[in-house]
Amino acid sequence: MKPQRWWRDVVFYQVYLPSFCDGNGDGLGDFPGLLSKLDYLAELGVGGIWITPFYPSPLVDNGYDISDFCAVDPRFGQIADFSRVVAACHQRGIRVVIDLVLNHVSSRHPWFIDAWNNPASRFRDFFIFSAKPNNWQSFFSGSAWTPEPDTGEYYYHKFAPEQVDLNWRNPAVEQAMLQVVDFWRTLGVDGFRFDVINFLTTDGPGADNPETNGEQEHLHDINQPGIEKTLQRLCRHIRARGDAFLVGEIGSESLDVLQRYQRDDLMDVVFNFNLGSQKTFDAKAIFTQLQAMREQLSGPPTLFFSSHDMPRMIGRFGEHAHDTARAAVVAALQLTADGVPFIYQGEEAGLSNYVPLTETDIHDVQGQSWFRSALASGASHADALQQAISHSRDASRAPLAWESLPNAGFSTVAPWMRLCGDAATVNIAQQQQNLASLWHQYRRLLAIRAASPALRQGEYRLLAQEKNAIHFLRECAQEQVWVAINFGDAVRNPWHEIPAETLYGVNTEWLGKNQCVIKRSFHGKAQ
Secondary structure (H helix, E strand, O other): OOOOOHHHOOEEEOHHHHOOOOOOOOOOOOOOHHOOOOHHHHOOOOOOOEEOOOOHHHHHHHOOOOOOOOOOOOOOOOHHHHHHHHHHHOOOOOOOEEHHHHHOOOOOOOHHHHHHOOOOOOOOOOOOOOOEEEEEEOOOOOOEEEEEOOOOOEEEOOOOOOOEEEEEOHHHHHHHHHHHHHHOOOOOOOEEEOOOOHOOOOOOOOOOOOOOOOOOOOOOOOOOHHHHHHHHHHHHHHOOOOOEEEEEOOOOOOOOHHHHEEEEEOOOEEEHHHHHHOOOOOOOHHHHHHHHHHHHHHOOOOOOOOEOOOHHHHHHHHHOOOOHHHHHHHHHHHHHHHOOEEEOOOOOOOOOOOOOOHHHOOHHHHHHHHHHHHOOOOOHHHHHHHHHHHHHHOOOOOOOOOOOHHHHHHHOOOOOOOOOOOHHHHHHHHHOOOOOHHHHHHHHHHHHHHHOHHHHHHHEEEEEEEEEEEEEEEEOOOEEEEEEOOOOOEEEEEOOOOOOEEEEOOOEEEOOOEEEEEEEOOOOOOO
16 A cells, blocks of 8 residues: 555645735735734644745746746745744644746746857756747747747747746756756755646757648647656656645646556656546536546546636536536545645635636736737637636636725735726635635635544445436545535435434435535444
């Protein structure tokens, strides 16, 4: 049997730092603001946080274009502030995972500034230059190659031109990035979430990608043959220096692709977009993915339904904008199914999605790019705006509404991004004051999971679906836990007659819509 690692016991909470809490009164979330809210996170019951990029950056892509990998952007504080957050988290039993981008650097990074338009640069081979670029396209539309003014060569970027891909064929690149990893581990970081880690260019530029109906199939530019050996060296290097949680963001919703990167010698877990990014609620589709992950993955899946890159779950899955009843049972599934849960900030309070009113309200580079492209292709201003909104990742990035105060308690000044329009009434303080609220249900579910070995690390003994209900049994040496969650019309409770302690919900013979029951027994088997 594999040894159980600490991260199997943890519910992680994603902190999108610019919009979490402003601690210095400049309208932008920062490390002092995060430090001031750690007691809140401890009270909620989370055991780990994942912090999105906070490095110096020109902010072409939301901080994922990094100009210095071993520093804190002054907008968020200083290294000392980061260290205080790590220490304070550890004092509260909260682990710290940080986002790290190994695929590319900002075009303002010193390495690329030196290499740009300079074939003699010692950093030239840190990047991928070609006099004859292939047809590879950027994921933000257009060619993935941008010309230099004087050399006749082009440089490669999978994303924006300001996000320059590193050449992972060069051993010096690998060594430089391992030093970055060591820097943050020395500061007490407990793990890393590796952004688009399967995009590393380990084999250099190759053949043109095929196209079907005008859409390019990314056959040669991602998941290159050399990627596994490169990642094995990365993971081995990190684990040789202590136990760390390694999370891979794999740019795919295909379980066949995702499962390739989750192994004992690769990532501990991958982000399971096959489950988390479903655009609308479908109990059968969710069950199908739970079952597929159970069968195909070599380790636990990640369980999330929202992030900074997608609209909030409550807006996608609910039957109306503030369907907290549906949100509560989705949370119950997330916190009781087998896997490692990641709660996105504000989900616990049912905060709503941000809706831009004009193009100036769009902050995300992806949405801005769509707006410009739509206008250029002849779309009307209104149509271009709607296309931009549908492709923008701003929906879940608005500043957190903490309370019914000016600027929603996020800051003492106007925040960097407009608040959601309902912040005065839909906020964390309002939820905390209502004992029947979604926030208190999250807190109770987190407490139940923390007290139950079976819900943290137990294996499925049964995973089944009936109509719009999902039910399962998880078991470990100490206990068994039965869970039934009904998302639709009333169904019979399969665990009604099992003699066990009811931990959550009402143990009636029938489960109504958006009802859940969790039961537990110690020792022995189910009858």
